[in-house]
Structure formats: C-alpha cells, structure tokens
Amino acid sequence: MGDATTATTAASTANYPVNSTMAKAITTGLRASMERDPKVILMGEDIGKLGGVFRVTEGLQKDFGEDRVVDTPLAEAGIMGTAVGLALRGYRPVVEIQFDGFVYPAFDHIVSTIAKMRARSLGHVELPIVVRIPFGGGIGAVEHHSESNEAYFAHTAGLRVVVCSNPHDAHWMIQQAIECRDPVIFYEPKRRYWDKGEIGPAPSRGLFEAATVRPGTDVTVLAYGPMVRTTLQAAQAAEEEGTSLEVIDLRSLSPLDMDVILESVRRTGRCIVVHEASTFLGLGAELAAQIQEKCFYSLEAPVLRVGGYNVPYPQSRIEEDFLPDLDRVLDAVDRLMAH
Amino acid sequence: MIQLLTPEGELVESAPQQYRDIAASLTDDELRGFYRDLVLTRRFDAEATALQRQGELGLWASLLGQEAAQVGSGRALRPQDYAFPTYREHGVAWCRGVDPVNLMGMFRGVNHGGWDPNDKNFHLYTIIIGAQTLHATGYAMGVQRDGAVGTGDPDRDTAVIAYFGDGATSQGDVSEALVFAGVNNSPVVFFCQNNQFAISEPNEKQTRAPLYHRARGFGFPGLxxxxxxxxxVYAVTKVALDAARSGEGPSFIEAFTYRMGAHTTSDDPTxxxxxxxxxRWKLRDPIERLKAWLAHEGKADRAFFDAIAKEADDLGADVRARCIALPDPAGTDMFEYVYGEDHPVMVAEREEFTAYQSSFEGAH
Known part of the structure; x- marks a missing residue:
C-alpha cells in the first residue's frame, strides 16, 4: 500500500546517499517519477521556465518538455479541473499550487470531483492526482502565503493527505504519492525547503506510516511538517530539564497511523499535539478525540494542543506570536507534567 | 442562427452550403434512425418522469424539447470520441449506447452514477454546474499528448464534446475551460444547450451578449x-468535431432550444x-418537424411511424420494469469504493457498522 516498491527498485541505480535541501529532494523525486512513468505530468503556475516560485521544478521542463511540465494559465480551478480530465485519459497529473492560500479556487474540483470519483463510479474510475501545496508560515510573507489548510482536505473522504518534514522523506514520499492509486494532497513545509539532510537509498516506510523520530518515556508529542523540527528542539531542551519527550512525525494526516500513536500514548500516558494550523477543529482535535476514546485508562493527563490561534493568519510582524515555538511546546509539557 | 429545416418541415435553401451538403449526405436509413432516436429518447424520458411521480425515482431532470440538440450532436460523434454530460443528456447517452436504466440509478438513489464511463466514452453525469467543461478540456489535452489529433486516421483522431447549459456559462469553470482549450488548441467542442432557463432564471439574468459570441473572445469560432x-445540429456538430479531430482546435456551439418541461420534477415553471x-415553442417541436419532412419526402411512411411508436412503448415498459427491479445497495457498499488502496478507516468503520447492524439480529 503506497510503499513504492517500484521507487525502491529504481533507487538502486542512483547515487545514494546524497545531501540535499528539501526543495531539491522533491525536485529529484519528481524527476525520478517522471523518468519511471511517462504518464506523470506536472502542472502549475510558473513551474516551467521559472521552475516554480520555490524552484522545486527547476530544470524539469528543459528535460521533459512543455507537454510534461505544463505552464498553465493562472487559474487554479482550471488547473485542477483539467488535471481531472488528464487523469481520466490515463495520465498522472502532479499539480503544484503556488501557495497554500491559493488552493481555494480549486477546492470544488478537489472535494466534489477528485475525492468522490472512485465512489461515484463504483470503482470504475480512479484519479491518481497529486496536489503539491507549499504550506505554513514563518517566512515573513504577505497575506495568503502562510496558511495551514490541511484539515479541510483531511476532513474529506476519498482524499489522502501527507506532509513531509525532512529531505529524505520529501524525496521518497513524493514518489510514493505519485504511485498511489488514490488522490493525495502533498503538503510541503515551505519554511523548511532550505533545510539540508541526507537522502538514503530507499523510503524509510510506507507513505501512510508515522515515524517515531525521537524515543522518550514521559510525554508523546505528535507533530508534522514544519513543527517536527521545532518539537525535536523542544525535546532536546526538555531532556536538559529532566523530561523525556517521545516525538512522532505523523507524516500522514489521512489516514492517521493510529497504531503507532496509540502504542506510544499508552506507554507515556501523556500527549501533546503540535501544529501551525488553528487548533479549533484542527488535526489536534481529531487526535485528542481518538486518543481519549482508545486509551482513556492509560492517560495521566488531558491531551493538550499547541497550535495557531483561531484567527486569520496574522501579519508577518507578529506571526511569531501566532506560531507554536519551542517555548510554547515546553509550556505545554510543564502543564502536562503537573498532573 | 443556422437552420436547415423549418419548424414546418421544409428545407432552408439559403442555409450555408457546407451544412446543406452534410444533411444531403445522410442516407434514408440514417434519417429514419434520427427519428427513432428522438422518439425513443422522449419516450423513456417520459417514463422516467412518470416513475418519479409514482415515487420510484427521487428526482428526474427531463430533456423534453431538447431531443434534437442531443441526438443531433450525439450522432455526430465517433466511437473513439468522448462526451462529458451534465445530468440531462439522456439523448446523448442513448446515442452512445448507454442503457437508459443506468441513467436512472442516481435518480433512484441506488448509486451516484455507477456506469463505467470508458465503456461507451460517456462520462458520469455531473451535477456541479460547469465542472465537466474543464474535465472535458483536460481529457482533450490528454488526447493531444497521445498523438490522437491531426493524424488523418479517421479511427484514431479523437474529439471531445462538453455539454453544458446557458446557466453554466456564468460559472467561472466554463470561462476557464474556454481559456485552457484556447491556449492549448485542444480538440474539444463546447456544446451549450441554451434552453432559455437556469432553473427559473432566464437568459437575460445570465448574459448581456449572445452566448456564442463568447467564443471569439477566447480565440476560436462560435455559432x-x-x-x-x-x-x-448534426451538421454543425460534425463540422466542429471534424475540425477538432484534425487539429484545428476548439469551437463553441450554442444550440438554441427550449426546456419544455420543468428544470427537474421538483420545479414549478408556472x-x-x-x-x-x-x-409558441410547441410549434417548433423537434420531432414533428422531422416527421413532417420525412413523410413529405417519402422517406418514411405510416407503417414506419407506427412501428417506432410501438417500439417506444415497449422501451417505456422495459425501462419501467428494470428500474423498479434495481436492487438497493447493501449498507456496507458505502465503504467499498472510496479508496483504491487499503484504508484503515474504511476497514474499521465497515466492521463497526456491521457489528452494529448484527446486534439487531434476532431482535423483535
């Protein structure tokens, strides 16, 4: 299931391990998918000659041509709607949404058509479309360029939603997403695009599996995307104060890898969910609900959420007040440990 | 407005020769076939309306009055072409060979469409207004990438037709489809059935200019x-599809018609x-004018018309019987088709649902 055996096989010819930024890790992942499958085509605004505003598709149009790296008209509904048609014809479109806040014109095609087509056709038609969305804040951007709208899509049956947090995962997860038969919303934490790391020779795990990125004993901290690094830093600081945090990178928001999550919380008895998105009805709300349903008697304390406030994403001069950081995670740890 | 046959069933001698030639090339068998398609389509549509009134369908969107627009365009398609309908293209579905009972599934509530679109190259009905015009355009972009345009091979070159109504032209999706098709020179025909109403709102609430004028602004022909x-309708659609298949790009057809019935069975047009x-529109009925012309030209006789009437009644009875016999899906069906690959929530919820249902077994 989405564990990219094909990707793994193809990797043997490449020169791994390699050091890369997350942005370039996605570029090379896209390139590998395009080399492997001629039906894979990229669509988006400014992704061709310019290589995308974050340069994630840099060089690909030169090598694969304008029919496979398509500079589309500036219309997100049009991009997503034509991606549906291309998928119906047997292509595997990978759509780049330029910034998180620009996905809304395409929302109708995603939730009304892409998510539902398989069920509507009783399994006759599958739409293996990947929607790449650079998301999240922390880069001092203007309005509509810093949002975390993953809950909208995670709430929609028929979609799968994944988030990468490091170059290795970014490189392999994009290939796994492209090989998935179901539509996948692929979130890329834009403020981590320039983080460097080593890409290993194979995916670490299936696309929809969570990863325990730091083992611990006192508190389980669930994070994804940009907050994984923040949470790991918090865990380092907590350890110096004598508290052991277990950090889980969720990687998949729909479906959630509840086995890994619940096993951890049963062991630690305490849990914090960290995300940039506003907490109200965010992923933290769903996780807290499921955790209290499924390991109520293991809990030593209520599940806490650390996230964005329930306001429109603020102007960049005060975005650091909105975004969870190391101190807000540690503050939640202190509150939990007081129980 | 292109017209070849007047409402009284007389040929229009002043019509463009290109279209007159196409009409003249139709064999008597093909012309009688058109008549049969029109009558049978109207008949099963009427049966579906009756089934709704009797509670067998939750809703029905009648095509009454639009038969010629649908059959004329549908019969211009080749097998390899692909049609993207709204939810009212019963006549096009008929031409593509889709079983009329399949069209009733979603209105009866046993599925949301359910047929395999690739079986007859007829996509699922789309209720989101205008969305299918973009799906059609994307499909046509795929056709281009497959090299199935402009090869000169009549069995390979492929066109796509997107159906939509006058109301849909107000949707951004339709304008975006025209943009994408235009800049990509895609082999898609935008077939707008202007039936004068978007539910209750007349044309003048949707547009200030005639709809077909829009095509010029997007850089391709409209009529x-x-x-x-x-x-x-057959002649202009054939020309447009041929142009698309040969690589000349998109075009826009506004079929000027009238929705004789309600928007759906839930509507009250009075x-x-x-x-x-x-x-006034009854006098322009699409079936009567073809019948008058066929009879006058001696291309069909009373025995033929009577036989078609009989066949139509048989179709009505057959559709009725098979519609009523459509089985309800199992409750667990809701979990079956959502994802192609394994999904833990589908597994867990199907188990939860099944356990809950079975808890009633043996209860009184």
Missing part, C-alpha cells in the same frame, strides 16, 4: 444553431414563465 432542428411562450 448559434437551431437546437430543435436535428439536421442543422411561477416564472408564461404558458403562451411554451405554446
């Missing part, structure tokens, strides 16, 4: 055809239009 004249207007 208006008498949508109740099957010969004209609240927003005058019966005198409906009466």
């Amino acid at each position: 208006r055809v008498d949508g109740n004249d099957i010969l004209a 609240k927003y239009r005058l019966s005198a207007e409906v009466e």
Whole structure:
C-alpha cells in the first residue's frame, strides 16, 4: 500500500546517499517519477521556465518538455479541473499550487470531483492526482502565503493527505504519492525547503506510516511538517530539564497511523499535539478525540494542543506570536507534567 | 442562427452550403434512425418522469424539447470520441449506447452514477454546474499528448464534446475551460444547450451578449444553431468535431432550444414563465418537424411511424420494469469504493457498522 516498491527498485541505480535541501529532494523525486512513468505530468503556475516560485521544478521542463511540465494559465480551478480530465485519459497529473492560500479556487474540483470519483463510479474510475501545496508560515510573507489548510482536505473522504518534514522523506514520499492509486494532497513545509539532510537509498516506510523520530518515556508529542523540527528542539531542551519527550512525525494526516500513536500514548500516558494550523477543529482535535476514546485508562493527563490561534493568519510582524515555538511546546509539557 | 429545416418541415435553401451538403449526405436509413432516436429518447424520458411521480425515482431532470440538440450532436460523434454530460443528456447517452436504466440509478438513489464511463466514452453525469467543461478540456489535452489529433486516421483522431447549459456559462469553470482549450488548441467542442432557463432564471439574468459570441473572445469560432432542428445540429456538430479531430482546435456551439418541461420534477415553471411562450415553442417541436419532412419526402411512411411508436412503448415498459427491479445497495457498499488502496478507516468503520447492524439480529 503506497510503499513504492517500484521507487525502491529504481533507487538502486542512483547515487545514494546524497545531501540535499528539501526543495531539491522533491525536485529529484519528481524527476525520478517522471523518468519511471511517462504518464506523470506536472502542472502549475510558473513551474516551467521559472521552475516554480520555490524552484522545486527547476530544470524539469528543459528535460521533459512543455507537454510534461505544463505552464498553465493562472487559474487554479482550471488547473485542477483539467488535471481531472488528464487523469481520466490515463495520465498522472502532479499539480503544484503556488501557495497554500491559493488552493481555494480549486477546492470544488478537489472535494466534489477528485475525492468522490472512485465512489461515484463504483470503482470504475480512479484519479491518481497529486496536489503539491507549499504550506505554513514563518517566512515573513504577505497575506495568503502562510496558511495551514490541511484539515479541510483531511476532513474529506476519498482524499489522502501527507506532509513531509525532512529531505529524505520529501524525496521518497513524493514518489510514493505519485504511485498511489488514490488522490493525495502533498503538503510541503515551505519554511523548511532550505533545510539540508541526507537522502538514503530507499523510503524509510510506507507513505501512510508515522515515524517515531525521537524515543522518550514521559510525554508523546505528535507533530508534522514544519513543527517536527521545532518539537525535536523542544525535546532536546526538555531532556536538559529532566523530561523525556517521545516525538512522532505523523507524516500522514489521512489516514492517521493510529497504531503507532496509540502504542506510544499508552506507554507515556501523556500527549501533546503540535501544529501551525488553528487548533479549533484542527488535526489536534481529531487526535485528542481518538486518543481519549482508545486509551482513556492509560492517560495521566488531558491531551493538550499547541497550535495557531483561531484567527486569520496574522501579519508577518507578529506571526511569531501566532506560531507554536519551542517555548510554547515546553509550556505545554510543564502543564502536562503537573498532573 | 443556422437552420436547415423549418419548424414546418421544409428545407432552408439559403442555409450555408457546407451544412446543406452534410444533411444531403445522410442516407434514408440514417434519417429514419434520427427519428427513432428522438422518439425513443422522449419516450423513456417520459417514463422516467412518470416513475418519479409514482415515487420510484427521487428526482428526474427531463430533456423534453431538447431531443434534437442531443441526438443531433450525439450522432455526430465517433466511437473513439468522448462526451462529458451534465445530468440531462439522456439523448446523448442513448446515442452512445448507454442503457437508459443506468441513467436512472442516481435518480433512484441506488448509486451516484455507477456506469463505467470508458465503456461507451460517456462520462458520469455531473451535477456541479460547469465542472465537466474543464474535465472535458483536460481529457482533450490528454488526447493531444497521445498523438490522437491531426493524424488523418479517421479511427484514431479523437474529439471531445462538453455539454453544458446557458446557466453554466456564468460559472467561472466554463470561462476557464474556454481559456485552457484556447491556449492549448485542444480538440474539444463546447456544446451549450441554451434552453432559455437556469432553473427559473432566464437568459437575460445570465448574459448581456449572445452566448456564442463568447467564443471569439477566447480565440476560436462560435455559432448559434437551431437546437430543435436535428439536421442543422448534426451538421454543425460534425463540422466542429471534424475540425477538432484534425487539429484545428476548439469551437463553441450554442444550440438554441427550449426546456419544455420543468428544470427537474421538483420545479414549478408556472411561477416564472408564461404558458403562451411554451405554446409558441410547441410549434417548433423537434420531432414533428422531422416527421413532417420525412413523410413529405417519402422517406418514411405510416407503417414506419407506427412501428417506432410501438417500439417506444415497449422501451417505456422495459425501462419501467428494470428500474423498479434495481436492487438497493447493501449498507456496507458505502465503504467499498472510496479508496483504491487499503484504508484503515474504511476497514474499521465497515466492521463497526456491521457489528452494529448484527446486534439487531434476532431482535423483535
């Protein structure tokens, strides 16, 4: 299931391990998918000659041509709607949404058509479309360029939603997403695009599996995307104060890898969910609900959420007040440990 | 407005020669076939309306009055072409060979469409207004990438047709489809059935200019055809599809027609239009004009018309029986088709649902 055996096989010819930024890790992942499958085509605004505003598709149009790296008209509904048609014809479109806040014109095609087509056709038609969305804040951007709208899509049956947090995962997860038969919303934490790391020779795990990125004993901290690094830093600081945090990178928001999550919380008895998105009805709300349903008697304390406030994403001069950081995670740890 | 056959069933000698030639090339068998398609389509549509009134369908969107627009365009398609319908293209579905009972599934509530679109190259009905015009355009972009345009091979070159209504032209999706098709020179024909109403709102609430004028602004041709004249609709659609297949790009056809019935069975058109207007359009009926012409030309006789009437009644009875016999899906079906790959929530919820249902077993 989405564990990219094909990707793994193809990797043997490449020169791994390699050091890369997350942005370039996605570029090379896209390139590998395009080399492997001629039906894979990229669509988006400014992704061709310019290589995308974050340069994630840099060089690909030169090598694969304008029919496979398509500079589309500036219309997100049009991009997503034509991606549906291309998928119906047997292509595997990978759509780049330029910034998180620009996905809304395409929302109708995603939730009304892409998510539902398989069920509507009783399994006759599958739409293996990947929607790449650079998301999240922390880069001092203007309005509509810093949002975390993953809950909208995670709430929609028929979609799968994944988030990468490091170059290795970014490189392999994009290939796994492209090989998935179901539509996948692929979130890329834009403020981590320039983080460097080593890409290993194979995916670490299936696309929809969570990863325990730091083992611990006192508190389980669930994070994804940009907050994984923040949470790991918090865990380092907590350890110096004598508290052991277990950090889980969720990687998949729909479906959630509840086995890994619940096993951890049963062991630690305490849990914090960290995300940039506003907490109200965010992923933290769903996780807290499921955790209290499924390991109520293991809990030593209520599940806490650390996230964005329930306001429109603020102007960049005060975005650091909105975004969870190391101190807000540690503050939640202190509150939990007081129980 | 292109017209080849007047409402009285007389040929229009002043019509463009290109279209007259196409009509003239139709064999008597093909022309009688058109008549049969029109009558049978109207008949099963009427049966579906009756089934709704009797509670067997939750809703029905009648095509009454639009038969010529649908059959004329549908018969211009080749097998490899692909049609993207709204939810009212029962006549096009008929031409593509889709079983009429399949069209009733979603209105009966046993599925949301359910047929395999690739079986007859007829996509699922789309209720989101205008969305299918973009799906059609994307499909046409795929056709281009497959090298199935402009090869000169009549069995390979492929066109796509997107159906939509006058109301849909107000949707951004339709304008975006025209943009994408235009800049990509895609082999897609935008076939707008202007039936004068978007539920209750007349044309003047949707547009200031004639709809077919829009095509020019997007850089490709548009024309208006008498949508109740099957010969004209067939001819203009054939020209447009041929152009698309040969690589000349998209075009826009406005089939000027009239929705004789309600928007759907839930609607009450007496609240927003005058019966005198409906009466005027009755005189332009698409079936009567073809019948008059066929009879006058000696291309069909009374025995033929009687046989078609009989066949139509048989179709009505058959569709009725098979519609009523459509089985309800199992409750667990809701979990079956959501994802192609394993999904833990589907597994867990199906188990939860099944356990809950079985808890009633043996209860009184």
